[in-house]
Amino acid sequence: MVLDEHIDHTGTSDHEKDMVDACRSQLTTNEMKALLMNVLNGAIDTTTTTMVWTMSEIIKNPRVMQKLQEEIRRCVGRKSRVEESDVANMTYLKLVVKEALRLHSTVPFLLTRECVKHCQIGGYDIFPGTRVLINAWGIGRDPKVWTESASIFNPERLENLELDRSEMIPFGGGRRACPAASVATQIVEYTIANLFYSFDWQLPSGMKNEELDMEEVGSLIVVRKTPLSLVPVKHDWQD
Numbered sequence: 001m002v003l004d005e006h007i008d009h010t011g012t013s014d015h016e017k018d019m020v021d022a023c024r025s026q027l028t029t030n031e032m033k034a035l036l037m038n039v040l041n042g043a044i045d046t047t048t049t050t051m052v053w054t055m056s057e058i059i060k061n062p063r064v065m066q067k068l069q070e071e072i073r074r075c076v077g078r079k080s081r082v083e084e085s086d087v088a089n090m091t092y093l094k095l096v097v098k099e100a101l102r103l104h105s106t107v108p109f110l111l112t113r114e115c116v117k118h119c120q121i122g123g124y125d126i127f128p129g130t131r132v133l134i135n136a137w138g139i140g141r142d143p144k145v146w147t148e149s150a151s152i153f154n155p156e157r158l159e160n161l162e163l164d165r166s167e168m169i170p171f172g173g174g175r176r177a178c179p180a181a182s183v184a185t186q187i188v189e190y191t192i193a194n195l196f197y198s199f200d201w202q203l204p205s206g207m208k209n210e211e212l213d214m215e216e217v218g219s220l221i222v223v224r225k226t227p228l229s230l231v232p233v234k235h236d237w238q239d
């Protein structure tokens with residue numbers, strides 16, 4: 001990623017600098033609690049928001065839901081619930097979650113960077129001290145990379161696709177990238193697998209899939225404008 005070469009990943013907000021300074025000296029119990037609460041809040045919001053967007057996209061696309069449930073139930077067989085080891089074989093599930101992350105970068109502008117060295121990006125001069133926002137949300141929907149159908153949820157587009165590190169960056173990049181990217185993806189995959197294994201999901205009161213509102217709000221974290229409301233129906237195995 002071009003930006004990585006020029007932009008300092010150590011500095012973000014003043015609040016965060018205070019936290020880093022506190023770590024460098026000695027953390028008091030209260031500072032440690034505050035730091036942990038910050039990490040936990042960030043971790044929970046991003047992960048649950050990603051799950052909600054993934055479920056929304058699956059429900060909106062019945063073809064995807066059917067294919068996904070066939071894969072999950074084939075891989076798991078008849079059990080009380082999905083086990084973590086089952087998920088390794090679910091190739092379509094991994095594409096579904098990745099495609100949801102492409103379309104819904106929950107942290108749309110990542111952490112703010114501060115430029116440490118004069119550089120040019122896209123013909124623009126960026127001077128030292130400039131605060132830079134990276135539009136991860138826009139990168140995941142760039143038609144130059146993802147074609148005219150960029151805004152359409154289509155997990156198959158990612159099949160056998162060799163991605164450059166900068167073509168979708170829902171977990172950021174460089175030294176300040178999300179340290180939990182791998183585990184967070186696994187948590188989302190595992191939860192979605194369990195939810196779609198045990199239940200068939202319906203929209204409330206005869207609403208049609210295409211009517212599901214996908215409007216987004218927020219700037220730090222992008223969430224659904226209207227809460228997702230679904231009806232779980234226990235799956236009938238019929239055998």
Ligand code: HEM
Nearest residue numbers: 043046047050107110111170171172173176177178180184
């Ligand atoms: C799907 C879920 C998640 C998403 C989409 C996500 C996304 C991100 C993004 C975009 C950043 C900023 C990266 C950058 O600016 O380059 C970040 C930072 C961070 N994330 Fe996550 N995250 C997720 C889950 C988690 C979880 C579960 C944890 C902890 C258990 C976590 C801990 C952190 C921490 C500590 C940072 C700050 C890293 C730093 O400042 O150096 N994240 N995350």
